[in-house]
Amino acid sequence: MTDTDTASALPPPDGVRIGIVSISDRAARGVYADQGLPALQDWLRRALRNPIDWVPRLIPDERPQIAATLRELVDDAGCDLVLTTGGTGPAPRDVTPEATLDVADRTMPGFGEQMRAISLRFVPTAILSRQVAVIRGRALIINLPGQPKSIAETLQGLPQADPPVPGIFAAVPYCIDLIGGPYLECDEAVCRAFRPKNAQRPPRPAAG
Numbered sequence: 001m002t003d004t005d006t007a008s009a010l011p012p013p014d015g016v017r018i019g020i021v022s023i024s025d026r027a028a029r030g031v032y033a034d035q036g037l038p039a040l041q042d043w044l045r046r047a048l049r050n051p052i053d054w055v056p057r058l059i060p061d062e063r064p065q066i067a068a069t070l071r072e073l074v075d076d077a078g079c080d081l082v083l084t085t086g087g088t089g090p091a092p093r094d095v096t097p098e099a100t101l102d103v104a105d106r107t108m109p110g111f112g113e114q115m116r117a118i119s120l121r122f123v124p125t126a127i128l129s130r131q132v133a134v135i136r137g138r139a140l141i142i143n144l145p146g147q148p149k150s151i152a153e154t155l156q157g158l159p160q161a162d163p164p165v166p167g168i169f170a171a172v173p174y175c176i177d178l179i180g181g182p183y184l185e186c187d188e189a190v191c192r193a194f195r196p197k198n199a200q201r202p203p204r205p206a207a208g
């Protein structure tokens with residue numbers, strides 16, 4: 001059987017709906033161009049082989065507006081995954097973690113812990129990010145820092161380092177499986193997702 005035969009015998013990848021939220025006072029006012037949403041889309045497009053339905057939002061650092069946006073994306077738009085960028089630091093207007101906890105059914109502390117550990121490999125100020133991850137309904141919501149470059153840094157990690165530093169996205173597909181979402185398939189050249197053997201579907205041949 002050729003790779004093409006194997007690929008055509010498999011059902012197509014599940015569709016996934018992803019909310020992306022850029023939280024920035026200045027980008028929302030048009031003081032500078034938002035780079036958060038393009039950076040999120042760029043990395044996720046490269047990492048995922050699933051068809052993606054995007055639900056993008058650009059909003060200021062206002063706790064009630066952030067919480068309302070997260071509720072809307074999960075409860076009304078039906079997002080499976082929501083990634084935010086910005087507003088995780090210690091400045092008075094950095095309130096993304098509080099707003100995210102406002103809408104949480106459950107917290108997932110490992111994501112924040114691992115992101116800060118990864119980020120320390122890039123910047124000594126990594127510990128200033130108070131980023132959190134939570135589950136609301138059947139969706140996973142993850143905060144990322146506001147620096148656009150931090151998006152790829154934390155999602156991807158340093159796979160070539162010795163020892164390798166896994167990015168947090170490696171744990172996202174199995175987390176989404178466990179909360180009843182679509183089966184996410186990653187391009188291994190970008191992100192090696194981890195699932196226990198009994199949760200794995202037959203591998204799809206690498207994209208040509």
Ligand SMILES: Nc1ncnc2c1ncn2[C@@H]1O[C@H](COP(=O)(O)OP(=O)(O)OP(=O)(O)O)[C@@H](O)[C@H]1O
Pocket residue numbers: 022023024025026027032033034035036037061085086087088089091145146147148
């Ligand atoms: N959406 C964005 N687009 C482009 N650059 C951004 C964006 N968000 C943040 N940055 C850059 O990353 C830095 C740190 O992000 P942070 O979320 O702390 O923003 P901030 O300094 O509170 O300002 P603002 O909320 O107005 O973006 C910003 O000062 C800015 O240089």
Ligand SMILES: Nc1nc2c(c(=O)[nH]1)N[C@H]1C(S)=C(S)[C@@H](COP(=O)(O)O)O[C@H]1N2
Pocket residue numbers: 085086087088089090094118119122123125126127128129130144145146147149150151153154
């Ligand atoms: N990977 C990565 N993590 C990072 C950074 C970064 O540039 N790269 N910036 C740090 C800095 S300087 C701050 S203040 C905090 C919070 O950033 P935020 O308020 O933009 O979310 O994230 C930290 N984490």
